[in-house]
Amino acid sequence: MAKKQFKTESKRILDLMINSIYTHKEIFLREIISNASDAIDKLAYKALTDGDGSFDRSKLAITLIPDEAGRTLTVRDNGVGMTKEELETNLGTIAKSGSLQFKKDMAQAEGVGENDLDIIGQFGVGFYSAFMVADRLTVTSRAYGSDEAWRWESSGADGYTITPCEKAEVGTEIVMSIKPDADEEDYSQYLRTATLERLVKKYSDYIHYPIRMEVERTHMKERPADAGEDYKPEYETVKEWATLNSMVPLWQRPKSEVKSEEYNDFYKEKYGDWEDPLSVIHISAEGAVEYKALLYLPAHAPFDFHTRDYQKGLQLYSSGVMIMDKCADLLPEHFRFVKGVVDSSDFSLNISREVLQHTRQLKVIAANLEKKIKAELLRIQKEDRPKYEQFWKAFGLQLKVGVVSDYGAHKDLLKDLLLFWSTKEDKLTTLAEYTGRMPQAQKYIYYACGEDAAKLSKLPQAERILDQGYEILCLTEEPDEFVINALGEADGKSFKSINDEDALPETDEAKAALEKKTEENKDVLDFVQETLGDKIHAARLSKLLKSGAVCMTTDGPISLEMEKYFQRMEPEAAGQMKAQRVLELNPDSGAFAALRDAMENDKELAKKYAELLYSQALLIAGLPLEDPAAYTELVCSLMK
Missing domain, CATH: 3.30.565.10 (Histidine kinase-like ATPase, C-terminal domain)
Incomplete structure (x- = not known):
């Protein structure tokens, strides 16, 4: 033909x-x-x-x-x-x-x-x-x-x-x-x-x-009936017809018919994990868009999770055929740790069946999955707190980054999932749990930023808050302060740093008394400012300190913790992102009295006291000393 x-x-x-x-x-x-x-x-x-x-x-x-x-x-x-x-x-x-x-x-x-x-x-x-x-x-x-x-x-x-x-x-x-x-x-x-x-x-x-x-x-060949104790098993290789595919996927079966061991075995085999998943989400959705999904919350972060090589996404199937190995559009960035598969015949595929056309169905499924994941996390948080804290240890940082990203677009979705260390409970707490414990007179949600929760509770500026019986959230991870700024409030309560002057209500009498003391000690403050020069933006008498002698705070939008963050992330540009440091002094402390006395009798000694107080404020704030050797020599000279 x-x-x-x-x-x-x-x-x-x-x-x-x-x-x-x-x-x-x-x-x-x-x-x-x-x-x-x-x-x-x-x-x-x-x-x-x-x-x-x-x-x-x-x-x-x-x-x-x-x-x-x-x-x-x-x-x-x-x-x-x-x-x-x-x-x-x-x-x-x-x-x-x-x-x-x-x-x-x-x-x-x-x-x-x-x-x-x-x-x-x-x-x-x-x-x-x-x-x-x-x-x-x-x-x-x-x-x-x-x-x-x-x-x-x-x-x-x-x-x-x-x-x-x-x-x-x-x-x-x-x-x-x-x-x-x-x-x-x-x-x-x-x-x-x-x-x-x-x-x-x-x-x-x-x-x-x-x-x-x-x-x-x-x-293995069948053992002969007359084989002795020294018999060694024999093997043979034969050709045989085998079925290569499993045909019925786990997610197509009703949840009531799937055992937990089957879910776990499927997860470990498919994703190469040695540990059972923390939780399984099995979805069979009907309606405008029909799909089935099997999602897993891992018990730990993959070794490459925080690297650029990590690729998020769910495996995508259409009528039993794998279309994409990692469909990133089905998972928001803040839930990028979720593993699993989605199967739907409603997807609009492109000609190669290798990528999806961006359709309404895809967006609907992605939105539904996001809600399901959050609902499952909230369920674990309420019903199995140790398990949730295990999850938080692995992926809490990802949720915090999610709050800050996209100009805070996801903050309302994620805020209920956040955990912070509490000075009162001495354990992790949610924002809802914190506000539920607040005394009626407490106006704000208080927080302190630093690298260690135990040290934060001992900060001199925390004393007055804790003495009121109020709880402080310890923000110990890099994104925390940005998260608080993005949230703005929780359950109608605004966030307030313990370093803010208006963190506690102040009477007119207290304001007048501090103004009077500031005027009376203006010469001391000017002397400290002149001695320290451009190391500080200002020296002032503190509203924050109760028994402590000194602390370091800031003026302007950049805090000390933000300054540390920028120094770590972009050391070359860190000089442009420095906080305006304020040295706060307690006028009722013995150290302040010694400083004033030295000013009147020995100006060189007074300069040493000013340098000492500045260095102590840096140490309390967790900031590096500019010259540790000089600081050591200063302390030793004062001991003579």
Whole structure:
């Protein structure tokens, strides 16, 4: 029979298929198997609608036959098959999908929606992906209800032939003549059973029908009845037919039928973790968008979680076929630690089925998953606090970053999940728990920033807050102060640093008394300012101190903790992000009295006292001494 030419601009489209549409050559097997699965789906549907009582669903299967010697890979199905006209239409016209037309025809005939039919293919291009690894394709097919069989053959853009042939059973067989190996391409791998098993497991594990292949398996021989105590087990390698795919995914089964051990085993096998997950979220959603999902909260952070190499995302399936290994759009950044899969036939896929088109369905599912994840975290927080604190230790920092990111867009969603160390409880607490314990007279939620909670509770400026019976949140991680600034308030209560002058209400008498003392000691403050120079922005008498002699605070928007953060993150630009340091002195302390006395009697000694108080304030604030050796010499000189 004369060779026919492809319809449309075949050479250009085939070149696009092979070189541009698909990212990885190995994807061809997924496409061919998906087409076979579609063909079996069509047969099952036709047999059901035709009332064929002889139809045996248990015999439906997809068979792989690699032939390394002949350098061919055969994929065989016992699906609906194709007539000569269908071979001409479906394979002779690139980008003509038989599956898509089948869905339209059945929907019209049966009065159902096209989305109610579980058929994957819709673009009519997946078949031609085989040309990425094969230089010739031979398709032999016999249609359901027909006695005729036809063979379609092509070596690519130069066209194809269709000839009659013999085929005993209904279905389709595709023989791919694998290309010779090239310098940079090992095409022979697609003839090895190990590679084929791996690709089936990766892309087609949940195809509804068994994918079978003859493989070599090693077994222990049966122990002879007369074997003695010194018998050593013997093994033999035999060829046997094996089903490569598991067919029914865990997430497709009802929750009531899945044991916790099955959830955990699936997680550990799929994600290579040695530890059971902290929690499992199994979702079966119906409505405007239907999908199933199986999400896991890991018990610990992966080793690369805080590196640029870590990739977030959920595995994405459509009708049992893996479309994407990591779909980042289904997870917000603040929940990037979640592992799992999502399966839906409602996704709008692009032509290669490798990436998604950004659709309303995708956004709806992503929003629903975000709510489900938060709800599960809140449940654990309330019902199993130790488990939640284990989660917090692993991923709490990620939630804090989520509060700050995107200009605080997610703060309302995440604030209920946050934990901070409490001076009163001496353990981690939520903001809701803190506000629930607040005395009626307490106006603010108090916090202190530093590197260690135990040290923060002993800060001199914390004394007056604690003496009121008020609780202080200890902010000990880098994003904490930014988180508090982003939140602004919780349960109607504003946040207030213990370093703020108005942290506690002040009477008019107290204000007047401090103003009087400031005026009386202006010469001391001026002397300290002059002595320390540009080390400080100002020296002032403190409203914050009760029994302590000195502390360091700031003026302006940059706090001491922010200054430390910028020094760590961007040391080259840290000089531009320095806090305006204020040295606060307690006028009622013995140290202040000694400073005043020295000013009147020994100015050099007074300068030493000023330097000493400044250095002590730095140490209390957790800031580095500018010259530790000079500080040591200063202390020693005062001991003489």
